[in-house]
Structure formats: C-alpha cells, structure tokens
Amino acid sequence: MTTRVFKLCCWLLLCAPTSYAKECDQYHHSNRIKSVQLWADFNFLASDYLEGRKTQTHGAQLAREYIQKRFSQIGLLRFDINSGFLSPFVYQKHFTKVEGVNVVGYLPGSKSPESYIVVTAHYDHLGKQGRKIFNGADDNASGVAAILSIAAALSINRPQHSVIFVATDSEEKGLYGAKAFVQNPPIDLSKIKANLNLDMLSQHRGKNRLYVSGSRHFPNYQTLIRQAKEQAGLCLVSGHRSVQRGSVAGQRQSWRKASDHAAFTNASIPAIFIGVSEHAYYHTEQDTVDKTRPEFFFAAVDTSLKILRLVDELE
Numbered sequence: 001m002t003t004r005v006f007k008l009c010c011w012l013l014l015c016a017p018t019s020y021a022k023e024c025d026q027y028h029h030s031n032r033i034k035s036v037q038l039w040a041d042f043n044f045l046a047s048d049y050l051e052g053r054k055t056q057t058h059g060a061q062l063a064r065e066y067i068q069k070r071f072s073q074i075g076l077l078r079f080d081i082n083s084g085f086l087s088p089f090v091y092q093k094h095f096t097k098v099e100g101v102n103v104v105g106y107l108p109g110s111k112s113p114e115s116y117i118v119v120t121a122h123y124d125h126l127g128k129q130g131r132k133i134f135n136g137a138d139d140n141a142s143g144v145a146a147i148l149s150i151a152a153a154l155s156i157n158r159p160q161h162s163v164i165f166v167a168t169d170s171e172e173k174g175l176y177g178a179k180a181f182v183q184n185p186p187i188d189l190s191k192i193k194a195n196l197n198l199d200m201l202s203q204h205r206g207k208n209r210l211y212v213s214g215s216r217h218f219p220n221y222q223t224l225i226r227q228a229k230e231q232a233g234l235c236l237v238s239g240h241r242s243v244q245r246g247s248v249a250g251q252r253q254s255w256r257k258a259s260d261h262a263a264f265t266n267a268s269i270p271a272i273f274i275g276v277s278e279h280a281y282y283h284t285e286q287d288t289v290d291k292t293r294p295e296f297f298f299a300a301v302d303t304s305l306k307i308l309r310l311v312d313e314l315e
Contacts, residue, residue, distance in 0.1 A: 028233040029302035038149040045141035052134040054127025076105030079186035089180035100169035111160035122171030143198035178260035195271040197261035202297040205279040214272035233299040
C-alpha cells in the first residue's frame with residue numbers, strides 16, 4: 001500500500017460517521033415486540049424436551065402442537081376447519097416416502113384481503129445423534145419464535161394485505177415443506193405478492209449484523225431495504241455472503257437456494273430472506289439458547305417486523 005493510499009484510508013476512518021459503529025454495537029427494539037413471550041417461545045422450541053425437532057419424530061410433533069396452540073392464542077385463522085392449522089405432505093427421499101407437516105395460519109388484510117404475503121420459518125432441525133441433542137436454537141427455533149411474535153403484533157395492528165404464516169417442516173432435508181406449500185397453496189398462487197423468510201436470527205457471533213437479501217433480483221425492493229436499514233434497531237446489511245451456510249468445502253451457493261424462500265423465487269414470487277451469517281455453532285450440538293444474546297435477537301425480530309410492514313405498504 002502506498003503512503004498516499006494509506007493516508008487516504010486513515011482520513012476515511014477518522015472522518016467516517018460514528019453512527020455506523022454504534023449501530024453495530026447497540027440494539028434496540030420497539031414495544032411492538034413482546035420480548036417476554038418471544039423469549040419463552042424461543043426457549044421452549046429450542047429445549048431438550050423437543051430433542052432437536054427432526055422430521056417424523058416425537059419432538060417435531062411436540063413442536064407442531066406448541067405452534068398450533070400459539071397460533072390459536074394469537075387469533076390466526078385456519079384455511080381448513082377440518083385439518084386445523086396442519087398441512088401434511090409427502091415426498092420421496094432416497095427411495096423412501098417421508099411424511100412432513102407444515103403449520104399454516106393467516107390474518108386477513110384490512111385493505112387488500114385477496115392479496116397475500118407469506119411469512120415462513122422452518123421448525124425442523126437435526127434431532128438426536130446418540131446422546132447429543134442438536135437443539136437448533138438459532139437454526140431455526142429463532143425464526144419460528146419470530147413469526148409467532150410478528151403474528152401477535154399484526155393481530156393488534158392489522159396489515160393492509162392478508163398475511164399467511166407458515167412454520168415449515170423438512171427444510172433441512174431439502175426445503176420440502178416450502179416446496180409443498182408452493183405446489184399446493186391454500187389460495188391461488190398468483191395472489192401471493194411476496195415471501196418473507198426468517199432463518200437464523202439470534203446468533204450474532206460478535207459481528208452484530210443481520211443480513212437481508214432480495215433487492216438484487218427484485219429491484220422494487222431496493223428502496224424498501226434502504227428504508228429498513230435506516231429504521232433497523234441493529235446493523236442491517238444488504239445481501240448475503242456468496243458462500244452460504246451449508247455449502248460444502250467453501251463451494252459457492254447462492255443465497256437464493258439457501259433456505260425456504262428458494263421455493264418462492266423458483267415460482268417467480270418476490271422473496272426477502274433475513275438471517276445472520278454463518279457461524280461455528282451451525283449444525284452442531286452447541287446451537288443452544290445460552291449462546292445467543294437476547295437483545296440482539298429481540299432487535300432482529302423487531303427489524304423483521306418493520307421489513308414486513310414496509311412490504312405490506314407496497315401496492
């Protein structure tokens with residue numbers, strides 16, 4: 001590095017606004033997020049009692065029962081009175097039929113009830129291996145607890161568009177729950193204006209950043225995300241790294257394929273993906289609640305709610 005370039009870099013660091021550093025070190029959230037209930041939901045879904053919530057296990061069933069109970073308490077509506085909030089599906093995996101179950105509820109919109117935003121978060125994880133429990137606190141008890149908190153906030157202050165909340169199953173095995181929803185939606189697919197996918201919101205790992213993706217492929221969201229960054233109660237960063245969690249040996253994997261939102265983008269439905277970056281606890285038995293920082297998580301959920309509100313304001 002030349003002396004001139006070095007001096008320029010020093011000048012930029014000295015003259016850069018301090019607000020960015022503060023934004024990345026401090027978090028705040030509005031009173032729209034009921035942090036006590038959010039933390040209780042998070043702790044239960046990530047507890048040893050659910051044994052990692054692997055698809056087709058008793059732990060996954062317990063998770064579904066809890067999510068259904070919370071959907072009912074919040075006042076979400078069912079598309080099918082007979083099956084309640086449950087939406088079972090079957091898929092083929094390695095010559096074996098696997099049965100998964102999504103949990104689906106919705107709130108009708110106040111202005112455009114025939115237009116829908118779908119909020120997704122997968123509740124399944126890796127289960128147990130021997131005596132090890134893969135609790136999946138960040139991945140993705142955090143996302144499911146978030147949709148419960150967001151649904152509760154929207155039930156008090158209704159959105160303009162109808163909002164469908166989907167706790168998906170079998171994401172870890174290949175996004176099968178999201179694919180099943182898109183292939184057999186409870187409403188006409190053309191009525192879905194957007195998907196907001198929440199996957200891993202609680203683990204900042206010292207970086208204090210939450211990532212939001214979608215504007216590159218859906219340009220009308222660029223202004224929206226800029227607004228979200230200004231309103232966020234933490235450091236909100238546009239885009240995800242090119243090497244995503246779950247990639248093998250550093251192989252590049254597009255964010256568009258990294259989680260449940262891929263099923264929506266493949267169907268040409270605009271999607272926004274919100275989550276933290278990869279971290280050392282990912283897919284290990286150390287992904288537990290005690291490794292997270294509550295205030296960061298609360299701010300991440302509040303920011304997700306703000307982004308949903310901005311999407312809802314788009315015609």
